[in-house]
Amino acid sequence: MSTNPPRACVIGWPVKHSRSPLIHTYWLQQLGIEGSYGRAEVAPADFQNFVSHLAEKGYRGGNVTLPHKEMAYRLATRRTERADSLQAVNTLWIEGGELWGDNTDIIGFLGGLDAEVQGWEKTGDKAVVLGAGGAARAIVQALLLRNIKNILIFNRTLERAEELARLFGSGVTARPWQQLGESLAGVDLLVNTTSLGMAGQPPLDIDLSALPSYAVVDDIVYVPLETPLLAQAHRRGLRTVGGLSMLLHQAVPGFEHWFGQRPEVTPELLALIEADVTSTPK
Known part of the structure; x- marks a missing residue:
């Protein structure tokens, strides 16, 4: 079992606009967890190879954003009922050596x-x-x-x-x-x-x-x-x-899978993301 700090990422094409690293880094700091969450800009042609080697890359899983959600659904070896009903996956994690997929939009x-x-x-x-x-x-x-x-x-x-x-x-x-x-x-x-x-x-x-x-x-x-x-x-x-509330709440299950603790959506986190959205040039 690796003793390296847990890592996760958001996978998309493009992905530089994603607020997920800000959200998850906030929770890591608030909960005192030694871990990291970053961005992985992966072209559609490279997505299958990237996901198939998540563990080798040191990741416990990640979020999936456009345009990869349908492909992530097909690649997951185990899926939740929610993912099956929507035929799309936005959250991946490795459990028991298998790649699990969920859709947390609901x-x-x-x-x-x-x-x-x-x-x-x-x-x-x-x-x-x-x-x-x-x-x-x-x-x-x-x-x-x-x-x-x-x-x-x-x-x-x-x-x-x-x-x-x-x-x-x-x-x-x-x-x-x-x-x-x-x-x-x-x-x-x-x-x-x-x-x-x-x-x-x-x-x-x-x-x-x-x-x-x-x-x-x-x-x-x-x-x-x-x-x-x-x-x-x-x-x-x-x-x-507003949509920001949905964004924050859909992030909770993934964090719990990757880092082992269930985070909370707090007014402080909401204010942090609001400030980032407001200050980012359109």
Whole structure:
């Protein structure tokens, strides 16, 4: 058994933008663990070789970001039920000589929502999800786990929304993007999973006036911290959740696998990452 300090990393292409090293280094310092967490910029053509030799490189595992999540799912020899349901992996670790894979997006989304808006699921059971990609799939599944029984999916390409709705069956419905505004009446939770509103991307141009006053608006984008969607929701006095909370909560399980202690998402950590996002040139 190696006595070297434990190491982990975030694997992506590109990966220089990732806040994961800042998050995990903070936890290592707070918990007094001698270990390290860095970045590994790995091209798609090199990903299989890199992951197959994680242990030889001294890593106990790592996070996986774009564009490698589907490949990580295929390479993992053991997978959690969450990873199987989403067919994508964002967390790898070595256990019993085998490469395990998990997808913590469901944990991250629900953890952030629970922390920011306690009891949100008790106010109703109708949600709107914008987007039909991998993140939308995780979030629809998370909502179903919390017994949200009426979920509407809107995507610029209706066919992708319909495909996602078919995966989940009863209670999940695809709607044309043009019907979004009129469909917000009576909605308890609106979640944006698209890149619209992200720094460098077009804004998410929708009218929230039909949302009831008790609605919650959740945007998984965290750069900028306040997207145009969240700014509009704030002006209406609606409760909001930003993407940074999801980012922090989805990081917890991986840290526990690699370093043996379960960290906490604290206001101090949130402030640290907020300051980094704010100070980084767009």
